[in-house]
Amino acid sequence: MDLAVVLMLEILNGIATLVLISVGLAIIFGMMRVINLAHGEFLMLGGYAAIVATNHGVNIWVAMLVVAPLVVGVIGVIAERLIIRVLYGRMIDTLLATWGLSLFFIGIVTTIFGNTVAGIGAPLGSVGVGRYSISLYRLVLVGIAAAILVVIFVALRWTRLGLVARGTMENPNMAAALGVSPPRVYATTFGIGAALTGLAGGLLAPVSGVLPTVGAAYVAKAFITVISGGTAILAGTAAASTLFGSVNQMLTYFTTPVIGEAGLLAAAILLLRVLPHGITGKLFRGSL
Amino acid sequence: MSRRWPPGIVLTVVAMLMIAVGVPQLVDEFGLLQLTVFGAMCILALSLGFVWGYGGILCFGQSAFFGLGAYAYAVAAINAGESTLAAVLAVVVPAVFAALLGYFMFYGRLSDVYLGVITLSVTLIFFNLMNSTAGDTYRIGKARLNGFNGMPSLPTLNVPGLPGRLLDPTETFYLVMAVLVIVYVGLHVLLASHFGRVVVAIRENEARCELLGYDVRLYKLLVFTIGGGIAGLAGCLFADWGAFVSPNVFSLTMTSQIIIWVIVGGLGTLVGPIIGCLIMQYLATTLGTQQLANTNLIFGIIFLAFVLLVPRGIVPSLLRLGAGAVGGARVRNSA
Numbered sequence: 001m002d003l004a005v006v007l008m009l010e011i012l013n014g015i016a017t018l019v020l021i022s023v024g025l026a027i028i029f030g031m032m033r034v035i036n037l038a039h040g041e042f043l044m045l046g047g048y049a050a051i052v053a054t055n056h057g058v059n060i061w062v063a064m065l066v067v068a069p070l071v072v073g074v075i076g077v078i079a080e081r082l083i084i085r086v087l088y089g090r091m092i093d094t095l096l097a098t099w100g101l102s103l104f105f106i107g108i109v110t111t112i113f114g115n116t117v118a119g120i121g122a123p124l125g126s127v128g129v130g131r132y133s134i135s136l137y138r139l140v141l142v143g144i145a146a147a148i149l150v151v152i153f154v155a156l157r158w159t160r161l162g163l164v165a166r167g168t169m170e171n172p173n174m175a176a177a178l179g180v181s182p183p184r185v186y187a188t189t190f191g192i193g194a195a196l197t198g199l200a201g202g203l204l205a206p207v208s209g210v211l212p213t214v215g216a217a218y219v220a221k222a223f224i225t226v227i228s229g230g231t232a233i234l235a236g237t238a239a240a241s242t243l244f245g246s247v248n249q250m251l252t253y254f255t256t257p258v259i260g261e262a263g264l265l266a267a268a269i270l271l272l273r274v275l276p277h278g279i280t281g282k283l284f285r286g287s288l
Numbered sequence: 289m290s291r292r293w294p295p296g297i298v299l300t301v302v303a304m305l306m307i308a309v310g311v312p313q314l315v316d317e318f319g320l321l322q323l324t325v326f327g328a329m330c331i332l333a334l335s336l337g338f339v340w341g342y343g344g345i346l347c348f349g350q351s352a353f354f355g356l357g358a359y360a361y362a363v364a365a366i367n368a369g370e371s372t373l374a375a376v377l378a379v380v381v382p383a384v385f386a387a388l389l390g391y392f393m394f395y396g397r398l399s400d401v402y403l404g405v406i407t408l409s410v411t412l413i414f415f416n417l418m419n420s421t422a423g424d425t426y427r428i429g430k431a432r433l434n435g436f437n438g439m440p441s442l443p444t445l446n447v448p449g450l451p452g453r454l455l456d457p458t459e460t461f462y463l464v465m466a467v468l469v470i471v472y473v474g475l476h477v478l479l480a481s482h483f484g485r486v487v488v489a490i491r492e493n494e495a496r497c498e499l500l501g502y503d504v505r506l507y508k509l510l511v512f513t514i515g516g517g518i519a520g521l522a523g524c525l526f527a528d529w530g531a532f533v534s535p536n537v538f539s540l541t542m543t544s545q546i547i548i549w550v551i552v553g554g555l556g557t558l559v560g561p562i563i564g565c566l567i568m569q570y571l572a573t574t575l576g577t578q579q580l581a582n583t584n585l586i587f588g589i590i591f592l593a594f595v596l597l598v599p600r601g602i603v604p605s606l607l608r609l610g611a612g613a614v615g616g617a618r619v620r621n622s623a
Contacts, residue, residue: 035401035404035405037408083592083596086596087595087596091400091401092346092400092401092404093595093599095401095404096547096551096591096595097591097592097595097596099544099547099591100587100588100589100590100591100592100595101588101592102544102588103544103584103585103587103588103591104584104585104588104589104591104592105588106582106584106585106588107582107583107584107585107586107587107588108582108585110582110584110585111582111585213540215540216412216415216539216540217412217416219408219409219412220408220409220412220413220416221409223405223408223409224405224406224409227402227405227406256420257420258416258417258420258421261413261416261417262413262417264413265409265410265413268406268409269389269392269393269406270392272392272393272396272398272402272406273392273395273396274396276396276397276398
């Protein structure tokens with residue numbers, strides 16, 4: 001019984017991690033059709049922002065929940081203004097440019113912090129479940145991931161900002177005719193996507209530690225999740241995270257993390273063979 | 289294509305042959321080893337130049353096939369104690385893997401950008417997988433995979449059928465250059481054939497080729513498989529060169545390097561990726577010996593600069609300039 005509970009929590013945790021690392025990417029890709037290959041580096045920068053802030057005496061929660069998203073959000077807006085804006089509509093060039101950006105970030109961070117692992121201790125300690133003990137912080141992560149999904153849903157569905165954003169993505173010319181400035185909406189959307197990614201990076205820093213090349217470990221999973229999710233940003237990310245998170249954690253639990261990773265990938269490739277437009281290309285159509 | 293070979297190709301082959309014959313007389317052993325690995329990398333660059341530049345397949349996972357080739361060679365060579373079978377497997381294993389992966393991607397009709405992301409993800413997952421194969425449990429026959437430490441002291445290439453007769457550095461250099469010339473000429477022959485014409489036509493307009501009755505999925509799959517095999521061959525030569533292979537062959541750095549070579553050299557030519565590869569390899573070796581700036585930083589800047597400012601790459605841009613000077617000759621596919 002205890003084992004079942006722990007396994008459930010592990011699975012929930014796997015799902016939450018996938019949601020965290022892919023939701024910012026889902027927004028940027030889903031809304032703007034921009035493939036941001038620097039996504040992993042945004043996570044990495046969020047992690048460093050949180051760690052540096054904590055080491056300078058900022059409260060760890062403030063560092064993770066406020067400093068990390070702010071820093072990465074600002075970096076995202078700058079990148080959008082300087083590079084991505086020039087390349088809208090040229091999907092492959094955007095992808096390549098963000099790849100260059102990713103190398104650039106890795107290089108800069110390596111120069112500043114060195115090629116070593118930095119980390120901070122996870123807050124909150126652990127609770128006992130029968131004979132096992134689990135980290136309370138990981139439970140909090142699950143809650144935060146769920147909260148992020150709810151907030152984005154509410155923002156997109158019921159606020160004016162969400163309406164303007166959806167309208168601009170649907171038809172930028174019409175939105176412009178109605179007095180909206182599409183460039184500003186793009187910059188904002190990219191900034192929010194980057195900020196959410198920074199938040200995820202900050203939140204994951206205590207769990208996994210950060211080093212300049214850590215982005216590579218995340219970016220593959222994030223992209224697989226978003227692509228398999230399909231057109232609907234939220235429903236897709238949530239569905240794909242649930243599927244892959246479960247597959248990954250179950251396999252990891254019963255075999256090794258290596259098989260877990262490979263299983264995740266195999267599941268994604270099989271899924272895309274059956275549903276080339278992702279889960280929400282066929283199921284849950286019309287959801288957000 | 290006419291029976292006569294286009295001058296660009298003849299020129300390139302002559303240049304390669306001159307390098308192959310001349311270099312061992314001119315440089316010391318260190319320089320020779322350096323040029324050997326450059327040659328292996330040029331073959332890798334050619335494989336992506338073919339798949340992406342002619343096949344129009346956005347493959348960001350060329351290093352997956354490169355790495356698979358290297359590991360296949362390593363494992364087979366350790367087990368067999370000689371390299372003949374290993375060298376064959378280094379081509380076959382990645383080609384088969386490319387065919388499998390390609391089947392899922394092309395027959396699932398994934399679009400360009402998804403292809404790029406999937407192939408990239410596959411590579412990175414190989415990287416993670418190989419990194420976690422430390423320990424005695426992970427072995428294939430006699431070969432321990434050794435996780436992130438890599439597999440050291442691999443048997444080097446020997447003359448096929450004569451396990452005791454190993455190739456010395458100069459012979460290895462000749463071999464690499466020969467393979468490079470053969471791959472370069474072979475790809476041009478392939479592109480000049482009916483098959484190659486269809487491949488280029490698909491790149492230009494997929495829907496039209498489909499309507500003309502060509503099975504686009506099959507052609508793309510074949511291009512992808514050939515590209516995978518060539519990359520595997522490069523991986524074999526690379527593993528032989530250092531007598532060493534580590535998961536870094538799958539790393540993001542490796543993957544991005546290949547893309548940068550092709551971007552810098554130019555899409556839609558075969559000599560472009562070779563030139564791009566030589567320039568960037570030289571730069572990487574030079575940068576590696578100094579402490580001023582991080583290599584990734586410089587590569588990132590070059591990558592960005594080319595995408596934003598010279599999106600065509602060096603060779604097509606130069607050809608275009610030259611063509612403009614002599615009056616708009618047809619330049620595409622001539623190098």
